[in-house]
Amino acid sequence: MATRLGKTDVVVIGLGGAGGVAVEPFAAVGLKVVGLEAGTRLVARDFAPDELRNNFRGWPHAAQKCNREVPVHRPNAAAPDNPRGAIHPMMNGVGGTTLHYWAQSWRLNPWDFKVVSETTRRYGAARIPRGSTVEDWPFGLEELEPYYDKVERAVGVSGQAGNVQGAIDARGNIFEGPRAQPYPMPALRGTEFTDLMGTAARRLGWHPFPGPAAVNSQLYDGRSACLYHGFCNRGGCHVSAKNSTAVSTIPRAEATGNLAIVTEAHVTRIDVDREGRATAVQYLKGGETYIQPAAVVLLAGYTYENARLLLLSTSRAYPRGLANNRGQVGRHYFTHNQGGGVLALFPRKLNRWYGLPAQGVAIDNWADDNFDHAGLDFIGGGNLWVYSDQRPIAAAGMPTFGRAPRWGSQWKAFVAENADRWVNSYLQKTTLPYEDNYLDLHPTVKDPLGDPVIRITADHKDNEKRVATFAQDKMEQWFLEAGAVATLRQPVGTMGVSTHAYGGTRMGDNAETNVVDRWGFCHEVPNLGVLGASVMGTSGARNPTLTAQALAWRTAARLVADWRAIAE
Numbered sequence: 001m002a003t004r005l006g007k008t009d010v011v012v013i014g015l016g017g018a019g020g021v022a023v024e025p026f027a028a029v030g031l032k033v034v035g036l037e038a039g040t041r042l043v044a045r046d047f048a049p050d051e052l053r054n055n056f057r058g059w060p061h062a063a064q065k066c067n068r069e070v071p072v073h074r075p076n077a078a079a080p081d082n083p084r085g086a087i088h089p090m091m092n093g094v095g096g097t098t099l100h101y102w103a104q105s106w107r108l109n110p111w112d113f114k115v116v117s118e119t120t121r122r123y124g125a126a127r128i129p130r131g132s133t134v135e136d137w138p139f140g141l142e143e144l145e146p147y148y149d150k151v152e153r154a155v156g157v158s159g160q161a162g163n164v165q166g167a168i169d170a171r172g173n174i175f176e177g178p179r180a181q182p183y184p185m186p187a188l189r190g191t192e193f194t195d196l197m198g199t200a201a202r203r204l205g206w207h208p209f210p211g212p213a214a215v216n217s218q219l220y221d222g223r224s225a226c227l228y229h230g231f232c233n234r235g236g237c238h239v240s241a242k243n244s245t246a247v248s249t250i251p252r253a254e255a256t257g258n259l260a261i262v263t264e265a266h267v268t269r270i271d272v273d274r275e276g277r278a279t280a281v282q283y284l285k286g287g288e289t290y291i292q293p294a295a296v297v298l299l300a301g302y303t304y305e306n307a308r309l310l311l312l313s314t315s316r317a318y319p320r321g322l323a324n325n326r327g328q329v330g331r332h333y334f335t336h337n338q339g340g341g342v343l344a345l346f347p348r349k350l351n352r353w354y355g356l357p358a359q360g361v362a363i364d365n366w367a368d369d370n371f372d373h374a375g376l377d378f379i380g381g382g383n384l385w386v387y388s389d390q391r392p393i394a395a396a397g398m399p400t401f402g403r404a405p406r407w408g409s410q411w412k413a414f415v416a417e418n419a420d421r422w423v424n425s426y427l428q429k430t431t432l433p434y435e436d437n438y439l440d441l442h443p444t445v446k447d448p449l450g451d452p453v454i455r456i457t458a459d460h461k462d463n464e465k466r467v468a469t470f471a472q473d474k475m476e477q478w479f480l481e482a483g484a485v486a487t488l489r490q491p492v493g494t495m496g497v498s499t500h501a502y503g504g505t506r507m508g509d510n511a512e513t514n515v516v517d518r519w520g521f522c523h524e525v526p527n528l529g530v531l532g533a534s535v536m537g538t539s540g541a542r543n544p545t546l547t548a549q550a551l552a553w554r555t556a557a558r559l560v561a562d563w564r565a566i567a568e
């Protein structure tokens with residue numbers, strides 16, 4: 001027998017990067033919010049500099065819901081499933097994956113909102129890749145800018161602005177769109193290695209700048225500055241210098257008395273009434289089923305779970321899944337083209353044993369439409385990123401650049417000599433949605449509750465592969481300019497389970513091609529909102545979280561401003 005609880009104003013499913021931000025504006029105005037979170041609460045002492053545990057064993061084990069529902073990937077509808085991964089990269093806990101993410105906190109560039117119209121204007125409509133379902137966003141950067149600004153301050157982001165109200169500052173990203181004010185904190189400090197790379201980039205005529213990070217470069221909001229000792233690549237921060245929502249927006253919302261958090265609450269379905277409005281959510285806790293009625297439901301369980309919960313919540317009003325009468329849930333799915341890095345070997349030690357992956361130097365010259373594509377056979381580009389972060393197991397996994405065998409005493413001697421002389425790069429590239437890349441429920445693979453896991457049918461297309469080769473060319477050029485003696489290109493790979501998964505509940509004015517409207521509420525279910533990168537229709541060439549958080553704040557602000565129309 002399910003226990004029916006008292007009705008609340010808003011229920012938020014998942015208190016991670018997106019849900020964890022949205023609760024602050026609600027609670028501040030006095031709305032009663034229930035946050036249902038599958039994970040537990042983790043505190044500073046739970047975060048240890050343990051590469052084996054953090055990077056390889058999928059911790060924390062206590063409430064790893066993700067690992068029980070790892071999606072299955074196949075590159076296309078005719079191909080067999082690839083072997084299923086044992087560990088999901090995302091995190092369950094109050095704060096979600098922001099507990100252990102790298103914390104790079106990028107805004108999108110202006111072009112990313114207008115890929116179709118800007119490409120058509122500059123190069124002609126024929127340059128939109130065949131089969132792509134990309135659309136312009138329903139608004140431009142200027143609409144999202146105030147929310148980027150709010151989140152940068154609420155969470156705490158360090159960085160060097162490149163464009164404050166149109167005034168270009170070459171110490172920052174000269175390609176970024178105008179921002180109202182500088183970052184609330186200066187950028188994280190550089191290292192000898194990032195300085196080396198920055199100098200080389202300037203010699204090439206490029207524009208290096210320190211990337212933005214949700215990591216404190218100084219005391220912020222009562223939390224410590226970063227100590228730069230590292231090991232927080234997939235690990236949390238024991239001094240709370242990394243600004244997960246667990247240490248920033250969520251505690252402030254709880255302090256109002258208006259946010260009640262239920263941990264280890266696994267939401268299984270969203271209920272609707274005969275008119276098709278969301279009425280409640282069902283969740284399991286300690287083996288019992290609870291029903292939490294709410295005036296408004298906000299779904300924030302990360303891209304895969306957002307699509308899965310909608311598809312699982314079938315009813316007479318929505319026989320193909322909630323908000324899916326037009327068949328758009330799961331469509332326009334893509335992941336960031338994060339593979340295809342370039343590795344380099346230097347003739348001297350680089351001192352990368354300390355530091356964190358958000359402490360680096362970026363190049364945006366070859367991202368988006370920041371360069372002329374007239375003679376090229378692709379649209380978009382890549383952000384080039386090198387950073388400080390090296391750990392023993394990762395270092396020992398280094399390639400030998402064809403200079404030593406992969407085993408035996410010669411290999412050991414090579415690794416001992418070169419473990420601190422090699423470096424990876426992180427190339428994030430434009431990735432577009434395509435007609436035949438999508439999410440649906442797997443026909444046979446289920447989680448322990450008997451619910452199907454998500455099936456990903458997706459692969460990189462020609463445009464993405466060409467962008468990848470182009471970005472690798474530029475990265476190689478940069479490393480060689482900085483003095484590298486050897487470089488190695490990694491394969492682009494396929495579009496499997498990702499930490500940067502987009503789409504599936506895309507945002508747009510056209511209800512025939514999008515699940516949520518320009519405010520983040522479902523076209524078909526006006527009191528059901530969706531938060532996270534699942535609403536994003538383009539990725540740009542940078543990590544998604546700050547954009548997902550700005551959108552989440554905007555959705556929350558809309559609900560506050562328009563409560564009657566949406567909730568009643």
Ligand SMILES: Cc1cc2nc3c(=O)[nH]c(=O)nc-3n(C[C@H](O)[C@H](O)[C@H](O)COP(=O)(O)OP(=O)(O)OC[C@H]3O[C@@H](n4cnc5c(N)ncnc54)[C@H](O)[C@@H]3O)c2cc1C
Nearest residue numbers: 014016017018038092096097102103104267301532543545
């Ligand atoms: C190692 C790593 C490094 C990363 N680095 C960066 C970076 O540098 N910059 C960047 O922008 N992004 C980064 N990301 C991606 C970033 O973590 C995500 O974009 C972000 O966390 C997404 O926010 P979200 O709220 O959608 O999902 P999450 O933060 O994953 O939160 C979802 C929450 O929902 C809960 N949940 C899920 N299903 C249910 C359910 N059925 N019932 C109840 N609760 C549920 C989960 O437990 C979780 O707490 C990184 C990710 C990883 C794994």
Ligand code: SF4
Nearest residue numbers: 226227229230232237
């Ligand atoms: S390097 Fe900085 S963010 Fe990482 S654990 Fe140490 S103090 Fe925290």
